[in-house]
Amino acid sequence: MSLDVMRGMIMILLCAESCLVFVALKKIDLSRPGALIVAQLFHHPWHGLHFWDLVQPSFMFIAGAALYISYSRKLEKGITWGVNFKHVLYRSFKLFLFGVGLHCIYAGKPVWELWNVLTQLAFTSVIAYLIINRSYSFQLLFSLALLLLTEELYRYVKVPRFDSPFVAYHNFGAYLDTVLMGKINMDGWVAINIIPTAAHTIWGVLAGKLLISSHEHTYKIRVLLLTGFIALVLGFGLDLLNITPIIKRISTSSFVLASGGWVLLMLAAIYWLVDVKKQTKYAWICTVIGMNAIFIYIFFETVGIQWVNGTMAIFTGSLIHLLIGLSVKITDLISALATWTAEWALCYWLYKHKIFFKL
Template sequence: MSSTLNNRLISLDAMRGFTIAGMVIVNDPGSWSHVYAPLLHAKWNGATPTDLVFPFFLFIVGVSIALAYQKRLDQQVDKGPLVKKIFIRSLKIFALGIFLWLWPKFDFGHIRWAGVLPRISLVFLACALLFLYTDWKQQLKISIGILVGYWIIMAYIPIPGIGAPDLSVPEKNWANFIDYKILPGVLWQKTWDPEGILSTFPAIVSGITGMLIGRIILDTKDEFKKLSWVFFWGWAMLGLGNILGWFFPINKHIWTSSYVLYTSGLAALSLAAFILIVDILSIKKWTQIGRVFGANAITSYVLAGMLTLVFYRDIFGDSGLNDMFMETMTGIGFSPKLASLSYAIIYMFIIYIPAYILYKKKIFIKV
C-alpha cells in the first residue's frame, strides 16, 4: 500500500474523521425543532443516514484494532501488558462518557451509565480481547452466534409479563425489559436505552466485522485483490442485512442483527472507496478534515460535547448563541431547517480549529 503511516491507513484515518464530523453535525443542530429528516434517527424500524454514523465508528474501531495489534502479535510480545493497556483505555473512554453526561452540573444523583462513549469502550474492550485470544474463524463463529442468538431472543422468546415480543413497538422486546429491570441510573428513553445492556452484544459484532475486514487488509498484499475483497464482503453484508431485515427489522435503537450487517456492509463499501481514492490513487487533499478529526477522534467528540456549554446554553441572556443565530438567519430569509443545518456545520468547524492545531503540532491525544 503506497500511503501508510506507522501501520495506519490514511484512508482509515480520513474515514474515522469524517465519521466524527458527521457525529458533531447530527448531534448539534441550531434547533431540534427544525432538522432535515436524513439528519434525524429513524423513529423506530428503518434507518436514515444518521443511523449509519455510530456503527461506522464501531466498524472503524474494529479495523483499527486489527491494524494496531497484529504487528505486536507477530512479534510475539507478552499479552499481559497489552491486556492491561486495553482495560485502562476502555475505562478511560467509559469515564469520559460519564463525564460528558455530568458536564457541567455534575449531578451525581442522575447518572446515565449507558451512552455513546460507554458503548465504544465496551466494544473496544471485547473486540481487542477477542483479537488477542481468538483467530478470525473463531471471531466469525462468535459473530454468527451472537447475531442468530440475538434474533431468536428478540423475536421469538416470550417476555415475562408481556408475552410474545412485538418488534413494531419499543416497549415489547427483551432489550427494553432488561434495561428497565437491571440498568441503573437514567435511561435515555425513560424505560429503555438505545445503548443498553442486551443491544451491546450485537454492537460488539459491528466491531468484529471491522476486525475481519482489517484481517483482509493485512493479509492481502495485492492492492487490486485487497480492494476487491473488501468491496465484495461489503456488498455481501449489505445484501444479507437487507434480506434478514424482512424477518428481523433494521433498527438502530435495539441494534438488530440485520442492522449490524446492513451498516457494516455500507461501512466496508465506504472503506473500499476511501482505500481506492486515498491510498491507491493518492488523492488526499479533500480528506484533510477527515484526517484532522481522525487523528484525535475521541478528543474531538468530547470537545464537541463540552463546548455546548458556550454555544447552546443561555449564558448570554434569555437565549443561547444557537437561538440568536436561528433568529438572525430566519429573519433574513433562510428556512428554519437550513439555518439549523448551517449552525451545525459552523459548530463542526469550530471544533475543527483546536483539532487542526493539535494535528499541525503533531499532538495526538491517546485516550
C-alpha cells in the same frame, strides 16, 4: 490512510450533529427532495434505515480496525497479547467512565445510564480483543453467534410486559434496562446493544487485518465488496422476508448486517480512492479531526453543548439577525456552521502543533 480519512469523516459528521447543523437545516422550509435528504441526517424512528443510522456502526467498525493495527504494531515491538490486554482493559474502563459521565452532563445531574456509544465501545473493544488472535473464520462465526444470541434472547425470554421482541419499550432489551438501570430509555435505546454491535467492532478488526496484509489492492477491494454485498443481502433479506425487522435502536441482527454491509462498501470506496488512486489532496480535512477523535467527541458533547454552541450563536447568528434582520431560521444555520467550523479549527490547531490526546 483510508482508515484515518474514514474516521475523520465520521467525526466531522458527529461534530456537525452536536453543533446543531442538522437541526438548523430541518427548520428551513425545504423542497420535498431537500426535506427527504435532511431526514436522512436523523435516526429512523423505529423500523427502517437512514444514513445517520450508519454513523455509529462506522464508529465501532473503525475502532475495531484501529484496535488490530495498534495491536500488530505492539507485537512488532515485542509487547505480548497479555501485556497489551491490560492496556485495552484500562482504556475500556476510561471509555466506560466517559460514557456514563456524558449522560450525567446531558441530564444535568448524576445518573446511571449505559446508552452512550463510548459505553458500548468499552465492552465491544474487550470482546473483540479477546478473540483478536483467532482465525478470520472463527471471528466471523463468533460475531454471527452474538447476533444469534441476541435473536434468542429477544424471541424466547418471556417476561410479562416485555415479551414483544420488536416493539419499543416492550422487548427484552427494555426489560434488561429496568434491571440494570431501573428505567427505560424514552427513545427506545437499550444497553444490551453491546452484544450485537460487538459484531461491528469484530468486523473492523478483520478489516484492519486485511488492509495491512500483503495482499494486492484488488484482492482487498474484492473482499470488502463481496462481504459488504453479502451482509446487505442478509440484512435486508431478513427484513423483507418479515423474519427480523431492521431496527437501529435495539440493534437487531438484520440492522447489524445491513449497516455493516454499507460500512464495508464505504470502506472499499474510500480505500480505492485514497490508498489505490492516491486522491489525497483534501484528505487532511478529515485526518486532522480523526487524529483526535475521542478528544473532540468528548469536547463537543460537553464544552460544545454546554457553552460553545450558545456563545457562538450570540456572536454570529444572533448578531446578524440584529444587524440586518435575517430570518432566524437562516441565522440559526449560520451559527451552527460557524460552531462546526470553529471546532474543526481547534482540531486543526492541535494537529499543527502535534498535540494528540490518547486514552
